[in-house]
Amino acid sequence: MSDLENLDDLIAGNHNFWEQAAGVHGTTAEDRYYQLDRVIAGGTLMTSIEENAIARATAAPLDQPLSQVAGLDILYLQSHIGVDGVVLARAGANVTCADFSAVALQRARDLASTIGVSIDTVETDSRNLPELLHARFDMVYVTIGAICWIDDLDLWMSQVARALRPGGTLVMFEIHPVYQVFSKRTPELVLDFPYGDGGHFTESGSGSYADPSSAITSTTTNFAHSIANVVTSAVCAGMRIDRLDEFVELAFDPRGDDLLQQGGDGKWRLLVGRGMTPADQPEGLPVAFSLIATKV
């Protein structure tokens, strides 16, 4: 556990932000992220990164990524308003959404009911999962923006391992820690976030990544975890690393700030520096990673 004296206050600030954000996300015309209409109409907000990771973890063809999830017990950890959870449930998985935001879980239940699928929800801190979630799941699914809220990654990973049955897999898609260290591009490039080892950064602001114009006000704290921290914590929690992929492009802009630039191909990249090509094009730094790990 972190040795920060005011850790409980910092986590309470984060909780307060998430209760507000969960009430707003997917409800406003300005929301650039949670396009629930697409999901209700039968679509998905998963990108090829999550879909490929699920396909590889379940030995499904890459062009039918959810074809093998039917009947699997899946824990969607830090599920927020449950979007990917209902998509997995629609594909036949038995989905449990877990989050410490009661508002988020109510939104997930509402979305499931609108779509006509069944999900379970459990309100819990992911650093201390209740016994009813232990050794119950074939997959723990975690997506972008989860571990930056966790002060103690070893503890969090031990909870993931505890939730899995032997042979069960962690499927994780996250923001890359290299991208996290950058704060802004203009008027000058600023790097002010630690790279790993649980280093933290507290900031006050308004709005959210999905709807910067929303009336949310918050003081939030993010924690830094390097790729080495992620891999080592998974191994120390009793998991085998099956696959780790790093990505220099994304199909969307997760933060909605000025850091990523959209190319003519529609992809978003973190382009920094002069670059080494004859045309002086900057190179893309890593912006996301995915991990598949199996509980042995």
Ligand SMILES: C[S@@+](CC[C@H](N)C(=O)[O-])C[C@H]1O[C@@H](n2cnc3c(N)ncnc32)[C@H](O)[C@@H]1O
């Ligand atoms: C960025 S959201 C995850 C978003 C999700 N990937 C999606 O696409 O909707 C992060 C979630 O983590 C939850 N969270 C943050 N800290 C937590 C904790 N300690 N325990 C449980 N949930 C937590 C928040 O309530 C929020 O729903």
